[in-house]
Amino acid sequence: MSVSIALLLVFCVAAAAPALCRLTGRRAGWVLAGPVAGLAVWFAARGPEIWHNGASLSQILWAPSVGLSLSFRLDGLSWLFALLITGIGALVTLYAGAYLESHPRLGRFYATLLFFTASMLGLVLADNLLLLFVFWELTSISSYLLIGFDQERADARRAALQALFVTTGGGLALLAGFVLLRQIGGAFELAALFPQAAAVRSHPSYTPLLLLILLGAFTKSAQFPFHFWLPAAMEAPTPVSAYLHAATMVKAGVYLLARLSPLLADTGTWFWSLTATGAVTMLLGAVAALSKTDLKQILAYSTVSVLGILTLLTGIGTVTALEALAVYLLAHGLYKGALFLTAGTIDHETGTRDITQLGGLRRCMPLTAAAGLLAALSMAGLPPLLGFVSKEMLYQAGLNAPQYAAVLTKLLVVTAVVLFAVAGAVGVRPFFGPPSGLARQIHEAPAALWLPPVLLASGGLWLGLTPPRLEKAVEAAVTSMAPHQAVDVHLSLVHGLTPALILSALSVVAGLLLYRVHGRHLGSMRSRLALVRFGPSHAYDALLSGLNRLAKWQTRRLQSGYLRSYLLITMMAVLAFSAAPLALHRNLPAVSAALNPRWHELLLAAAILAGILTAVRTASRLTAVAALGLVGLGMALLFAWLGAPDLAMTQLAVETLTVILLVLVLHQLPDFSQLTPRRGRLRDAAVALAAGSFMTLLVLSVHTTNSDSSLARYFLEHAQPLAHGCNVVNVILTDFRALDTLGEITVLAVAAVGVYALVRLRMTGEQKR
Amino acid sequence: MRSLILLTASRYLAPLLLGASLWILLRGHNEPGGGFVGGLLAAAAFALKVVGAGVAAARRALRVNPHFLLGAGLLTALASGLPALLAGLPFFTGRWIRIPVAGEASWKVGTVLGFDVGVYLVVTGAVLLIVFTLAEE
Numbered sequence: 001m002s003v004s005i006a007l008l009l010v011f012c013v014a015a016a017a018p019a020l021c022r023l024t025g026r027r028a029g030w031v032l033a034g035p036v037a038g039l040a041v042w043f044a045a046r047g048p049e050i051w052h053n054g055a056s057l058s059q060i061l062w063a064p065s066v067g068l069s070l071s072f073r074l075d076g077l078s079w080l081f082a083l084l085i086t087g088i089g090a091l092v093t094l095y096a097g098a099y100l101e102s103h104p105r106l107g108r109f110y111a112t113l114l115f116f117t118a119s120m121l122g123l124v125l126a127d128n129l130l131l132l133f134v135f136w137e138l139t140s141i142s143s144y145l146l147i148g149f150d151q152e153r154a155d156a157r158r159a160a161l162q163a164l165f166v167t168t169g170g171g172l173a174l175l176a177g178f179v180l181l182r183q184i185g186g187a188f189e190l191a192a193l194f195p196q197a198a199a200v201r202s203h204p205s206y207t208p209l210l211l212l213i214l215l216g217a218f219t220k221s222a223q224f225p226f227h228f229w230l231p232a233a234m235e236a237p238t239p240v241s242a243y244l245h246a247a248t249m250v251k252a253g254v255y256l257l258a259r260l261s262p263l264l265a266d267t268g269t270w271f272w273s274l275t276a277t278g279a280v281t282m283l284l285g286a287v288a289a290l291s292k293t294d295l296k297q298i299l300a301y302s303t304v305s306v307l308g309i310l311t312l313l314t315g316i317g318t319v320t321a322l323e324a325l326a327v328y329l330l331a332h333g334l335y336k337g338a339l340f341l342t343a344g345t346i347d348h349e350t351g352t353r354d355i356t357q358l359g360g361l362r363r364c365m366p367l368t369a370a371a372g373l374l375a376a377l378s379m380a381g382l383p384p385l386l387g388f389v390s391k392e393m394l395y396q397a398g399l400n401a402p403q404y405a406a407v408l409t410k411l412l413v414v415t416a417v418v419l420f421a422v423a424g425a426v427g428v429r430p431f432f433g434p435p436s437g438l439a440r441q442i443h444e445a446p447a448a449l450w451l452p453p454v455l456l457a458s459g460g461l462w463l464g465l466t467p468p469r470l471e472k473a474v475e476a477a478v479t480s481m482a483p484h485q486a487v488d489v490h491l492s493l494v495h496g497l498t499p500a501l502i503l504s505a506l507s508v509v510a511g512l513l514l515y516r517v518h519g520r521h522l523g524s525m526r527s528r529l530a531l532v533r534f535g536p537s538h539a540y541d542a543l544l545s546g547l548n549r550l551a552k553w554q555t556r557r558l559q560s561g562y563l564r565s566y567l568l569i570t571m572m573a574v575l576a577f578s579a580a581p582l583a584l585h586r587n588l589p590a591v592s593a594a595l596n597p598r599w600h601e602l603l604l605a606a607a608i609l610a611g612i613l614t615a616v617r618t619a620s621r622l623t624a625v626a627a628l629g630l631v632g633l634g635m636a637l638l639f640a641w642l643g644a645p646d647l648a649m650t651q652l653a654v655e656t657l658t659v660i661l662l663v664l665v666l667h668q669l670p671d672f673s674q675l676t677p678r679r680g681r682l683r684d685a686a687v688a689l690a691a692g693s694f695m696t697l698l699v700l701s702v703h704t705t706n707s708d709s710s711l712a713r714y715f716l717e718h719a720q721p722l723a724h725g726c727n728v729v730n731v732i733l734t735d736f737r738a739l740d741t742l743g744e745i746t747v748l749a750v751a752a753v754g755v756y757a758l759v760r761l762r763m764t765g766e767q768k769r
Numbered sequence: 770m771r772s773l774i775l776l777t778a779s780r781y782l783a784p785l786l787l788g789a790s791l792w793i794l795l796r797g798h799n800e801p802g803g804g805f806v807g808g809l810l811a812a813a814a815f816a817l818k819v820v821g822a823g824v825a826a827a828r829r830a831l832r833v834n835p836h837f838l839l840g841a842g843l844l845t846a847l848a849s850g851l852p853a854l855l856a857g858l859p860f861f862t863g864r865w866i867r868i869p870v871a872g873e874a875s876w877k878v879g880t881v882l883g884f885d886v887g888v889y890l891v892v893t894g895a896v897l898l899i900v901f902t903l904a905e906e
Contacts, residue, residue, distance in 0.1 A: 645801035649793075653809035657896060660816045664903045723863055724877055726799040733803065734881045734888070738861040741884075742846055745891040749839040752895035759902045 002058055003072040003125050006039055007118055014114035018107030029097015029448055032110055033090045036117060040086035043079065050079050051472040055480065057127060057191060066130070067188040073127035076476025080326060081124035081248075081255055084333045088247045089117045091452035095341055096239040098448035099348060109149060113240070116142035120248050124255055129178040129188040132256075136174065136220070139249050140167040146244060147236040156235040162540065163229040166219050170226065174216025174256075180209040181263075190259070194483070197263045210264055213256070214273055221253025221307045224281040228537035231288075231300040238344030241296060246303050246336040251329065254310040258325065258481050265317045271403065274315025279411050282308030286418035290518060295343040295353040295426055299336065302379075302422050305415060306332050312408070313397055319478060319485050320400045324393035326477040327470065327491070331378060331390040331460060338375035338456035339427055342368050345445045345453065346430060355425055356522050360435025364442040367450040369431035374457035376427020378464070380420045380511065381504065384493055385464035388504070391416060395500040413507050420511025421518050429519065467491035568684065571691045579694045582701070601641070608634040616685075619675065625662045629655060646729045772821070779821030783830070786814035794889050795882075804885035808892025815893075816900050824904045835901060838894025846887025849880040 013020075013035050021028045050056065055075035062070050074082070093113065100106050119138035126132035141164070148160030178188065184203050185193040193200070200206060217223075222230035233245050244250070257274065264270060285305030292298045306328075313325040345368045346361065347353045362369035378387030394416070398409035444450065463470060468491055475489040495501060558569060597605075611630035618624050632655035639648035676684070715728055715736065725731040733741050790810035797803030818827035853862035865879040 646803065646806070649801060649806045650809065653806055653813060656813055657809060657816060657900075660813075660820065661900065661903065663820075664900065668906065723881065724798070724865060724879065725881070727797060727801060727803070730797045730803040730885075731881075733805070734798075734884045735861075735863045738850065738881075738884055741888065742850075742861075745846060745888055746843060748895045749843055749891055752839065752898040753836075755899045756902045759906055 003074055004058065004060060004070055006042065007072075007122055007125070009035065010039065010114060010118035010121060014111050014118055017110035017114055021107035021110055026097075026101065028106065028110065029094045032097070032114065033094040036086055036093055036114070037090035040083060040090055043082045043086055046074070047079060047083075047473060050074060050076060051476045054476075059127075062131075067128075067182060068130045069128050069189075070131060071127040071189055071191075072125045073190060074125060075480040076473065076478070077255070077258060077326075077480040078124045080329065080473060080477045081251075082121060084330065085117060085120050085124065085248050088243060088333060088337050088456070091337070091455060092239045092243040092341075093117075094448050095242075095344070095452040096237070098446050099239055099344055100237060105149070109146075109237070112142050112145045112149075113243070116146065116244060116249070120252070123252055127190050129181065129190065129193075131188075133171070133175055133178060136216075136252065136256075137168065137171050139244075139252060140164060140171060140220075143167070143233070143244050143249055146240040147233045149237055149240070150235070153235070159229075159232040159235040163233045165544075166226055166229045166540070170216040170219025173212045173219075177209050177212030177216065180205055180212065184209070190263075194262055200263055201267055206264075206267070207269055210267075210269055210273070213260065213264070214277075217253035217256045218277060218311075219253070220256075221250055221311065222281075222304050223253070223277050223307065223311055224284055225536040225539075227281060227285065227304045228535075228540065230304055231297055232537075234294075234296040234300050238296065238340060238347060241300070242337050242340030242344065245300065246340050247333045250303065250307060251310070251333075254307065254314060254325075254329075257311065257314045258322075261314060261317060261322075261481050262483050265314075271315055271317065275312050275404075275408065278308045278310070278312030278315055279408070280308070281305070282312060282415045283411065284308075286415045286422065289422045290418055290425075290514075293355050293522070295346065295355060295358075295430075296340070298355070298422060298426050299340055299343060302419060302426075303336060305419060306336070309394065309412070309415065312412075313394070316397055316401045316408070317482075318397065318400055318402065319482060319487055320393070321397035322478045322481045323474055323487075323489055324390065324397040325481075326474045327386070327393055328390040330463070330470070331386040334456050334460040334463075335375040335378040335385075335387055338371050338453040338460070339379065341449075341453040341456070342372040342375065343426065345449045348449065349442050349445055355430060357436050358430040359433035360431070361442065362431040363435075365431075365444045365450075367444060367454055371450065371453035371457040372427040372431055374461055375453070376423040378457070378460040379423035379427065380508075381416060382508065383464070384461070386460045386467070387464070389464060389467050389491060389493060391507075392495065392498075392500045392504060395503045396498075399499055409503070413503055416507045417510045417514060420507065421514040424511075424515040425518060433519075464493065467493055564684075568687060571687050575687075575690055575694055579690075582694075582698065601638070604634050604638055604641075608638075621666050621669065625659060625666065629659050632658070646727070775817075775821035777821075779817045783814045783818050786817065787811055790814065790889075794885060797885060798881065804888030805892055807885075808889040809896065811889070811893045812896035812900070815897055819900055819904050824901055828901065831897065835894045835898035838890045839898065842887045842890030842892075842894055844887075845890060846884050849883030849887060852880050 013032065017032060020031060024031045055073050057071065057073050059069055059071040062068050093110070096109065096113065097106075100109060103109065116139060119135050119142055122135035123132060123139060126135055144160045144164040147163055148157050150156040181193065181200070182188050184200050184205060185196045187193055200209075203209075219226040230245060230250060234241055236245065261270075282305045285301045285303070285308055289298045289301035289305060292301060310325060310328060310332075313321045313328065343353060345365070346358065349365065350358065350361070352358065374385070378385035381387045381391035394412055395409065398412045399405055401408050471489045471491050474491065475487050478487045478489065560566075608631050611627045611634065614627035615624045615631070618627065632651060636648045636651040636655065639645075639651055675681075715732055719725055719728045719731040723731045723735040725735070787810075790807045793802035793810060794804055794807030795802075797807065815827050815831055818830055850861040852864045854860050856862075856864065858864075861884075863879050863881045865877055867877055
């Protein structure tokens with residue numbers, strides 16, 4: 001089984017999810033989690049092969065002319081992500097079945113969730129940047145659908161739209177960055193780009209390219225100042241928050257940076273932009289997390305903080321830092337997933353997520369409490385959990401940073417201290433704190449609700465106790481991020497008395513103190529740090545309402561609903577945009593005497609002119625229609641004489657039908673209540689005359705231009721031999737240019753349906769009234 | 770307010786117009802004509818019926834809903850591109866077969882005719898959809 005088949009499988013399961021949901025009813029979660037879990041096992045089993053042989057590439061051509069192909073790369077980094085996505089994905093799928101039990105739209109929820117799983121897998125496995133971008137946008141879209149899953153709530157819809165705008169806005173920049181990269185490197189394939197790293201880094205377009213890609217990565221991974229969409233996205237059902245907005249999707253930006261670091265890293269710009277953004281984000285997120293009282297909000301801001309840490313580590317870019325990145329990624333996925341799921345379970349069983357109302361839940365829900373405790377200890381960075389190992393490595397990376405090691409280490413310690421207190425607030429106090437007076441009778445949740453968090457949290461314990469298990473995987477991941485450096489990973493719980501251990505001990509003490517202070521001031525915590533609220537989120541709101549105002553204004557100006565003003569605007573626009581260049585850039589054609597009109601042509605022209613004058617002067621609609629009919633018939637005759645019988649026939653038929661249509665609607669119209677005032681008529685006359693003169697000039701200039709059109713000759717010569725037809729006009733329409741004609745008749749059909757809908761809607765509206 | 774002259778005229782003219790429209794459709798590949806003009810003419814035949822005998826009579830004469838003509842026409846036009854696709858050629862490449870009639874004579878029939886029939890149906894359907902709707906209002 002290859003990677004592309006694995007992906008296809010998940011997409012198929014997603015498509016079949018609604019039907020499977022109906023078939024299996026309450027066991028839907030267990031059934032749908034099966035394939036995802038199977039995939040996780042498959043990826044896990046391929047581990048040793050990846051560690052040993054390095055990247056495994058596969059390619060299927062899709063649209064090679066634009067550089068798009070289904071090429072996939074399974075190496076250490078994507079393997080780690082794939083395992084996180086499928087492993088946590090399976091547990092979340094199982095959990096969601098119980099969390100949203102008997103929800104009427106559960107089938108649609110599963111379809112979207114699994115669609116996301118497939119897209120995210122595609123994102124981390126893609127070797128072609130264009131393909132990666134496609135999956136990148138698919139995750140944004142599925143995230144939008146999942147955040148807005150409670151579609152009746154305005155808050156959920158707003159948050160969904162905000163997340164979509166921010167991430168796809170960044171996605172647009174990302175696409176531009178990829179295109180720039182292709183212009184420099186000549187390919188979208190990473191495999192072809194990696195050998196040209198030096199050329200890319202020294203290229204003059206490197207800085208704009210990097211900034212564009214960073215914009216994409218930072219919006220996706222909720223880095224300051226784009227972080228605001230992530231806390232708002234907590235409107236999503238909790239399994240979604242656990243999966244997309246903690247464990248996987250928000251890490252896509254970090255993944256992209258790690259993926260591209262062999263290509264783009266090792267420059268001053270890279271180091272500065274990543275470490276500065278990461279540092280601001282991690283501090284801001286941690287402090288904001290401490291100021292919230294809603295479990296999910298706290299977790300969301302702590303996720304923002306961790307994403308900042310991951311960005312910072314990518315920016316530092318040393319082997320130590322990349323090792324820390326890999327382990328931290330895993331540790332965070334495990335503990336944050338577990339914490340979100342326990343938060344969901346608490347919400348599900350008690351009906352509240354406010355930490356000031358929660359306490360002493362360990363008696364009623366012991367298993368959930370165990371999961372929450374283990375996850376919180378890992379988050380706090382206490383031994384013997386994986387969080388401890390990753391925090392030690394984090395400090396080590398800070399201490400070994402090539403520049404500003406002291407400052408970075410201090411910032412990391414401060415963040416860790418705050419996160420320690422946050423971990424206590426979300427994972428310890430609700431279970432072990434003083435019992436609160438919740439009136440409800442609380443029971444332990446069903447197995448599908450406690451099993452996933454317990455498994456995730458014990459994963460952190462298991463790996464924390466035996467960190468050497470991870471060595472090979474981390475080594476492979478770091479090798480994919482830094483292919484030219486010697487990587488030799490040794491992981492252990494105890495390193496001896498290192499500076500990192502001393503820092504760790506210090507931060508635990510400080511964290512405990514902060515936790516106690518935080519607990520004492522919990523009641524008055526709300527809106528203490530209002531500072532976090534202003535800023536980017538408001539800029540977003542202002543931008544959006546400004547855009548709406550602009551749209552309203554221009555709609556009022558341009559879309560008046562009167563056919564005559566549309567006609568006027570269209571004519572003036574045509575004149576402005578085509579007549580002006582014609583007048584500026586070309587010599588106006590001289591009306592040559594060689595045109596040499598014959599007497600019957602002059603007669604026809606006079607008849608047409610008479611028709612026009614009558615139509616303009618008359619106050620009766622019927623007379624105007626008849627006069628216009630005269631104009632049309634005159635034109636048809638002219639066509640016939642000038643050797644365009646097809647055109648003449650069509651013109652004649654159109655004229656006839658137009659008269660019929662006009663007669664059908666004419667008697668519906670009220671009498672003229674007033675004619676256009678004189679000024680308006682003069683303006684219309686001016687525009688009409690200008691448009692007419694423009695057309696005349698255009699035709700004359702076409703006529704006088706010596707057009708050596710090889711196309712016309714081609715059509716004339718090949719109509720008979722290639723298309724077996726003598727009528728070249730028809731052959732062009734139905735054979736040479738059939739696709740264009742297909743488009744035209746489709747437009748015709750749509751227009752007819754549009755007229756039908758408009759008239760019918762108005763009729764039913766009148767009936768209602 | 771039905772005009773007897775129009776009623777009688779439409780009874781005889783409509784079939785004539787319809788026949789002419791088919792003739793124009795079929796000759797279009799080699800002489801002036803084609804699906805577009807043919808479709809307009811067919812629509813004119815039914816429009817005449819609307820003016821002469823009323824919408825209900827015209828609808829009865831058409832037998833199918835104009836919507837149906839739109840869909841059928843688009844599908845016919847689209848389907849005429851498929852034989853080329855099945856033969857591994859670019860979409861809409863014209864494919865021709867000879868149908869022997871009698872002796873040496875034979876008809877050449879191509880997918881292009883299918884396409885033109887599609888255009889004919891869409892144009893007829895679109896115009897009639899608008900005419901019927903407006904006339905019923």
